Each structure stands twice: as C-alpha cells, then as structure tokens.
Amino acid sequence: MNKKPIVTIDAGSFSVSDETVGGVGIHAAEMAQVLSEEFTVRLIATPTSDPVHLGSSELVSTEEDTDKVIAETDVVIFFDTADRSRFESAVSQGKLIASDCRPALEQLDYPSILTSDDPSGVHRRIVDTHVRQLTMSHHFLCRSQVDRISLISNLCAFGRIAPSDVQRSRTLDHLISMTPVGFSRHSARAADRAESRYLADFLWTGGVWAYYSPELLISAIGILKKRGVAATAAFLYAAPSADNREILAGLRQQINDAELSECVLLHSEPLPHSRRDSYLKAARAFVSVAKPGVENETSVRLRVRDSKLHGIPTISDGHGETGTLISRDALGIVLPQADAEHLADAMEQIISLGDSNSVGRRSEFLYEETLFNFKSWLGTLMR
Numbered sequence: 164m165n166k167k168p169i170v171t172i173d174a175g176s177f178s179v180s181d182e183t184v185g186g187v188g189i190h191a192a193e194m195a196q197v198l199s200e201e202f203t204v205r206l207i208a209t210p211t212s213d214p215v216h217l218g219s220s221e222l223v224s225t226e227e228d229t230d231k232v233i234a235e236t237d238v239v240i241f242f243d244t245a246d247r248s249r250f251e252s253a254v255s256q257g258k259l260i261a262s263d264c265r266p267a268l269e270q271l272d273y274p275s276i277l278t279s280d281d282p283s284g285v286h287r288r289i290v291d292t293h294v295r296q297l298t299m300s301h302h303f304l305c306r307s308q309v310d311r312i313s314l315i316s317n318l319c320a321f322g323r324i325a326p327s328d329v330q331r332s333r334t335l336d337h338l339i340s341m342t343p344v345g346f347s348r349h350s351a352r353a354a355d356r357a358e359s360r361y362l363a364d365f366l367w368t369g370g371v372w373a374y375y376s377p378e379l380l381i382s383a384i385g386i387l388k389k390r391g392v393a394a395t396a397a398f399l400y401a402a403p404s405a406d407n408r409e410i411l412a413g414l415r416q417q418i419n420d421a422e423l424s425e426c427v428l429l430h431s432e433p434l435p436h437s438r439r440d441s442y443l444k445a446a447r448a449f450v451s452v453a454k455p456g457v458e459n460e461t462s463v464r465l466r467v468r469d470s471k472l473h474g475i476p477t478i479s480d481g482h483g484e485t486g487t488l489i490s491r492d493a494l495g496i497v498l499p500q501a502d503a504e505h506l507a508d509a510m511e512q513i514i515s516l517g518d519s520n521s522v523g524r525r526s527e528f529l530y531e532e533t534l535f536n537f538k539s540w541l542g543t544l545m546r
Contacts, residue, residue, distance in 0.1 A: 168544040170198055171236040172220075173207045175246050179222070180211035182433045185400075186369065186465030187242055188215070189436065190263075193347040194240070195220040197530045202541060205232060207249070215436050216349055233258060237544055241300075243267075247292050254299050259544075261537070262296040263304040263342075266313065269458045272373035275405040297321050302540055303339045307463040309484040311339060340537035344465055345528030346472045354472055357440035363397035363428060364447045365478075365510060369466040370400050371407050371414070375453045376480075378417055382503035383510055385421045392511055394426070396450070399442065401429035443469055447520060448513045449477045451485070452501055459483040470494040471525040478509045494522050 172195050177187040184192070188208075195206045196218035204220040207229055214222050223232050230252050233239060239253040240261045253260050267289040270276055276285050298321050305311040315335070318324050324335070331337055365384075371377050380396050387394045403411055411429065418427050434442075443449070449469050453459045460483040467488060470477045476495030479486050486497040496509045513520055526532075
C-alpha cells in the first residue's frame with residue numbers, strides 16, 4: 164500500500180492563533196482540516212500557543228527548521244504574499260508547489276507602503292514573489308471565477324499554458340482547481356454549538372481598510388435614527404494598525420460628531436475566533452461596502468464565508484465579483500448605489516423582515532466537497 168503523500172500548508176505571515184486569526188488564516192486552517200482526513204498534513208505558521216482547530220494536521224512554527232519540513236514533504240501549498248525564502252526552498256528542493264494567490268492589488272492602498280521611503284520598490288518586491296508563484300507553481304487554487312479568469316490570462320502571458328495543456332483538459336483541470344470561499348464541516352458544527360450573543364444588529368465582520376467605505380455604515384445608522392428606526396452596528400476588528408489607524412480615527416470622530424456612540428461600536432479588543440460565531444449568530448445582517456477600484460473588481464472578499472456558514476444576509480456594494488456572487492447565490496442585498504441612503508434602505512428592509520431574513524446555510528460550499536478536484540490532483544501522487 165502506498166504511503167499517504169505529505170502535504171505542507173505554508174500560512175506565510177498569516178496567523179492561525181485563535182485570538183488573532185483572520186480570513187486567510189481561517190482558510191488555511193479549514194483546508195488543513197479537510198486535507199488531513201486523507202493526507203499527512205503539516206501547517207507552517209507563526210508561533211502560537213492557541214491555534215484554531217487544524218484537524219489532524221501538525222502545526223510547525225516558523226521558528227523551527229522549515230527547510231527540513233519542506234524536504235520531507237511531497238507538496239507545498241502557498242497563499243498570497245508567500246514567504247519568499249520558504250518558497251525558494253521548495254523550488255530548490257524540487258517539490259511540487261500549489262499556490263492559492265491573487266495579484267498584489269490591495270497592497271496599492273496600504274498606508275504602510277504609501278508612506279514608506281520607496282512605495283514602488285516595496286510593492287515591486289511583493290509583485291516579484293507573485294510572479295515567481297505564477298512561473299514555478301505546478302497547480303493553482305482559485306476562490307472565484309474572476310480569480311480563475313485573471314489567473315488563466317496571467318499563466319498564458321508567462322508561457323505556462325501550452326497546446327498540450329488544452330488537449331489534456333480544455334478547462335485546465337490538471338492545472339487549476341476551483342475552491343469557492345466556503346467552510347468546513349468542523350466550522351459548521353462549531354457554529355451550531357456556539358451560543359448566540361448579541362453585540363449589534365449589523366456587523367462589519369472583517370478588517371477596516373482603505374479600499375472599503377466603512378463610514379457609510381455609520382452614516383446609515385444616523386439616517387435610520389432620524390427615521391425613527393432603532394438599529395445598532397459594530398465593527399468587529401477595530402484594533403489600530405499601521406494600515407487602518409487614520410481610518411479608525413476618522414470613524415471615531417464621525418461617531419462622536421453624529422452623537423452615535425450608543426449605536427455604533429468600534430470593537431478594538433482582540434476577538435477570539437472561538438467567540439466570533441456567537442456574535443455573528445445574533446446579528447440581523449453583515450455589512451461589507453467597498454469603493455470602486457481594481458482590488459474589488461478582481462477578488463471576492465473572504466468575509467462572504469460568514470453568510471454561507473450562518474445563513475445571515477450580507478449587504479454589499481456592486482463593485483465587482485463580491486456583489487455578483489451575493490446576487491447570484493442569493494446571499495443578501497446588493498446596493499444599487501453604494502451610498503448611505505441606499506445602505507439605510509437595505510438595513511431598514513432587513514429589520515422589517517425580521518426572522519424571515521435568513522438566506523440559509525449553503526452546504527454546497529463545504530470544503531469537503533469543493534476541494535474534490537484538488538484532492539484528486541493530490542491523489543495522483545499516490546499512484
């Protein structure tokens with residue numbers, strides 16, 4: 164009997180700590196949960212004493228001998244902004260590489276880059292790593308159709324697609340696997356066990372970054388207040404960092420000026436992932452409104468997972484694939500215009516519908532199902 168292939172998932176700089184994990188970290192952890200049911204899985208991540216659930220995977224600290232870990236593996240999976248030294252270690256050791264990565268577009272808005280001594284140089288280094296992933300990876304994972312279209316164009320431009328590839332599979336199944344943003348069975352069970360805990364009616368469930376319009380949620384709460392409609396909102400991740408400090412200061416000033424401190428919360432304390440489901444279950448809807456721009460046109464926000472898992476609607480702008488997905492999969496409301504009045508209208512509609520708001524858990528997005536093609540590719544290593 165052939166031994167199980169060893170799959171190493173490299174989370175890069177993304178945390179898998181229960182207290183600080185974000186979207187990509189959860190994505191990596193859920194992938195580890197699912198793949199470890201069939202393969203030997205190791206997950207490389209920054210040191211932590213409180214990891215989220217990783218299934219049967221072994222957690223490897225970045226402070227350990229990662230070259231040795233990579234040497235023992237069959238396939239290494241990397242994400243956006245991969246650690247360049249570990250990526251090159253996998254290349255030099257002749258390992259099969261799979262990449263789940265998008266172009267470095269959101270970084271174009273990062274204040275930490277824009278205020279650096281050489282913004283173009285800093286961004287160029289990120290782009291160089293992305294190009295290296297495009298040229299050296301053996302397989303790719305895409306979270307959305309727009310990811311796939313962008314990837315195919317880039318692979319063709321870099322000479323990675325040959326006539327033989329199309330003859331082998333017109334849909335390039337041997338090269339690309341679609342894994343839509345979703346969740347694992349463990350996450351579904353954890354969400355079901357979580358005790359509902361009210362924080363606010365409307366939750367901003369992800370980060371507060373320069374390419375979003377978080378101020379619209381505060382303005383919409385003010386509009387509802389003037390209409391005599393009681394509503395509250397909370398930003399779950401309002402801890403200051405180099406890339407959001409000025410934005411948060413502006414939001415805090417907006418809340419004070421509009422006298423909405425009793426209606427809008429900037430949750431600045433760490434929010435353990437193990438407690439997050441409780442707040443989400445008690446909400447009426449999630450809000451994710453972004454600005455028009457290349458980042459939002461070319462990606463799907465990982466926070467759409469929240470609606471798929473909890474069956475609670477998301478109110479979104481229509482700038483790009485996220486709005487298209489929410490509309491197509493009936494996951495919430497897409498604003499005809501991304502402004503405060505239309506957002507307030509959508510929020511009032513949600514309130515008026517009451518318990519009939521639910522969009523239902525979307526089990527078709529279970530990673531146990533959507534990772535099938537990728538697991539099949541990994542399975543070829545066992546033959």
